Amino acid sequence: MLGPVILAASRSDRIRRLISAAPVTRQVVDRFIPGATVDEIVPIVRELTDRGLELTMDVVGEDITTPEQAGAARDAYLELVDRLKQLELGTRAELSVKLSMFGQALPGGHELALANVRPVVEAAAAIGTTVTLDAEDHTTLDSMFAIHEELRKDFPQTGCVIQAYLFRTEADARRLAGNGSRVRLVKGAYKEPAEVAHQSKHEIDKAYVRILKVLVEGEGYPMIGSHDPRLISIAQELAHRAGRKLDEYEFQMLYGIRGDEHLRLAAEGHRMRVYTAYGTDWYGYFMRRLAEKPANLRFFARSILTR
């Protein structure tokens, strides 16, 4: 029950100000967002890739209010690409972007987000890597999928995310499961109404498996985004039954969650990609991590109280 309350709170400006100003130790935020700047994140990129993991990099920040901030977000990603170029990791370090950060919710936002994301996709391609468009709340998805389609005309490797909790997703998966596509399936992290989304964990998990089957039996490249041990073993089984080799799909998990499992899957020969977020505007990302596991809230509250 606490999860939806935390997600609702995450939309409140008052709570944002309170939490952002709380004496949160860097240690608490660092668990999920292990750096504030590109200089701080580069050693983490090196450490994780040295351990056999792959990465998808996210610069945090989504609630922007001006085109200038959207331009700054684009520049932050371009700076990141510049640093990744020196590391020569190719697709071992790809990028994840939220179109809201590139201006999607502003007036004329669809065009603005496309104009801001395109140079990032171009820069990523120039260093031999790719971009995946994250899925945000359901009202943004038609625009996200249209931008995805547009980008794929020139950069067919551009990926996107689909969310199992939405009723629409099975149809989206069928549309997206064609040759050359890269699709990350996740359960979904936003507070969505019952008109558009399953509400119970059981229904969401069942939908996840149905959609996973569509992706795994399709011709694209499925990216399985979950920490759920049951879904991970079902995914392994389905991929095996569909005759997929270990390099014909991958697992993805978030930095700071089930780190031992990242290493275990990589050691078994799986491609294991860690979603690694950094930056200073961590509030929205951090609150979604609290909502996914309300026990995290105790950890967070204790860090404030024991200061």
Ligand code: FDA
């Ligand atoms: P579930 O929530 O059932 O968790 C399974 C187990 O994992 C838990 O029992 C717990 O042990 C552990 N766990 C999960 N979350 C935790 C947390 N926050 N803290 C501590 N332990 C935790 N969503 C979205 O809407 N749009 C997107 O673009 C993305 N992108 C994305 C990328 C990647 C790589 C991942 C892994 C996830 C996302 N998500 C996302 C988030 C996703 O929708 C979902 O909220 C989380 O992955 C949690 O769901 P699980 O599948 O892990 O299952």
